[in-house]
Amino acid sequence: MPYIAEVILPVYLKNVFQYAVNDEDIVLLNIGKRVVVPFGKNNKLYTAMVYKIYETQENTQTLKSIHEIIDEIPIINPIQLAFWTWIADYYWCSLGEVMLFALPNHLILHTHTNVIFTEAIQSLDITTLTTKENEIIHFLAKHAPYSFKKLKNEFSEYTIKKLLKKKIIQLDTQLINPFKPHLKTFIFLDWQNLINQFQNNQQVTPSEVISLAIQNTKSENQQKVLLYLLQNEGIEKKYLLHNLQISDSVLKALEKKKWIYQEKHAVDRIQLKKKGKQNVELNSHELEFCNQFIQELLNSTSWSPTVFFHDLGMKRIVFFIEYFKKIISMGKQILFLVPEIAFTDKFVEELYHYFTEELGIYHSRINDNERVEIWYKVFIKEYKIIIGVRSALFLPFTDLGLILVDEEQDANYKQEEKNPKLNIKDAAIYYAKMLNIPIILSTQTPSIETYYHTQQHKYRLVNYLRSPAPKENQIQITDLKTQISLRQSIGLLTDLSYKSIYEQKLKNHISVIFLNRKGYAPRIVCNTCGHVHFCIHCDIALTYYKQSNKLKCHYCGYQEDNIYFCKNCGSNDLSFEGFGTEKIEEQLHTIFPNFVIRRLDSSNFKTKKQLADFLNELHKNNTDIIVGTQLITKLLHFDNVDLIIVLMLDMMLHIPNFRAFEYTYQFLRHIIYELDIPHNPSKKLIIQTRMPNHKIFEFLMKDYASYYHEQILLREELRYPPFSRLIELEILHPKLDVLNQAIHHFNKLLRSAYSEWILGPTYPYVAKLKNYYRIQYLIKIPKKQNSLKVKEHIQKAFNDFLHIERGSHFRLNINVDPK
């Protein structure tokens, strides 16, 4: 009986696709192997993942068949595939999208299509062709084989199609494996030939052979190389040339004589540098707790996530390392998830100190080739520990023994910018449960939901809170409102901030100023007609960046050159309204003319090296003030940073999100603990606000529990998570009026059931995004209800809606458990 393989294709489509399996392939085919399949009208070749294989009684002749099997052994195991399936179901996306996210780019082979002549070209009578057709033929005569894509750009597609139909030209599709091993050249002595040449009858030692060879050449450089190679055979060419200060031609000459040979080897691209000694150590009390903690975790029998709620700051890494050592000694692998690798240099240093070759790093700045190398090393268990961001969860661990999620409260774990819109923390918990392995959520400020689960005994809670409360004068709230009305404030800064910066200057310390907004100004307003300059794709003002003199959209990435005249009325009287870090930096220069002021945000630090250089320079040139965005948390461990000033906190508190309070509280607590304010009476945090009586400031001085108890009551009252599950739903259309008209139909269909849980329709703050207008719904599914049925209902409502609005460009976006 024939066999059918169901495969996952890297496309948006929800279903899996069936292909016929040839008799000779069936023995080689397994679930979890990559295959190449033809797909679509053109039979374009795609890399697909084998999902299921089964026998069938039906005729498979109507099916296309598998073109090629890529892998000799499966690169994904059945548990991982089951995990992919769960993600696709729960987060409402296609398996293909999960696959694209889970696999490194370079494991998905690409195709390249060239245009070539057919044999018909031999007997072609060019007079039968039109002038346009002849142009292409002449062009191809010179350039064939030529990229199909490029040809379509340079000539009309219509004419190319005609030539294809006449079978004068044809398409030639080739698979390209984008992975390129990193090759380096190494130099070896060619003993075989050397001995043949210089061994006269009696036995000679290697050094005698070389000295004979040296006598046989007049070139000093060649002699140097031979001597050097005797000691350092197999050295990398680059170093040989550098160390001996010679050129490539010397080696070429030696190679010609067959005294040496060169060989290319694939080498690791990833080379961590061994840094100095680690500087974090535990005291005896901490160590004792650590051992007890580990023992408890190892002894526990029933599976449940462990929440590690602590105030250890950077010291936590030593805790982790102790635990990791135990797990590794048991022969298992470890996944250490962090929200953002930029903030974890210290972790990597410490981990590398203990685990060196067993440690792998996986984050957004690792390039595609390196990803494949890491993938492979995890697979063969050469890497025992991976420290990485979101996508590291999909690495092919063969023997995972622990997942540790650091900073579990961090919202970065939820991905919303592309599918799958998953929360890696929640997915990691699910995955750990599937594998029945321990998972630890580490945090200095648990998220409300996580802490709730510990209170419900769904998660195990381990406390380690030893820090004293911060002193009253260490966290100072300064009222912008009264300061401004009394005209005491100096530009942006209140008196208190201003004086404090001077105090730091006298101590030769750096003041750090935080503002959560990049660029110079968030909008350009015309003073003549009031026109605000908007993004062409989104319904939002463009942000002005002074350094690059560009206008950028923070939502879609669109950018254009700065404008000097209003696009509406032509006036040149434009003002840059609002504040970004660039503008603050400029104003600080006026307020503190003799200070050294620097700016730190992601727009001026694209690479890791730039950031490292910046940090190194800080020590050298006596910086007085640094203004920056989130990146400033990098600076909090510095000895000469005692003061942080937070500007415009109110902005953060007022973002339209039910978690705004939680995020702001987390952020401030993060600063307090990273700066280690409780243990350092000289350190302080100043917060500028117009709402000095806001309850968030009270909570900062008290313990976590008081904050939690108030927040959880609010959540319950408003039926927000953890008392409900949220689904955010968006209907999109490129035309606003079409959307507005159609939404009534959709609304009726959607509200035909579960109406009391549905909020909306509402217009979001940014009405148009990436050329699509949006209307949103928020669905609050009560905790105990089955969300699957609600999802089915939504899908049905949308399908019925599409049927009514047949053929129009409506899109549905679903975001499960939004940020």
Add this chain to the structure above:
DNA sequence: AGCACGCCGACT
């Protein structure tokens, strides 16, 4: 989502 296909109008 892509993308090909087909129909149409416009231009030469």
Add this chain to the structure above:
DNA sequence: GTCGGCGTGCTC
């Protein structure tokens, strides 16, 4: 004969 635009329908 050539070319681009846009609506429609399909992908094993």
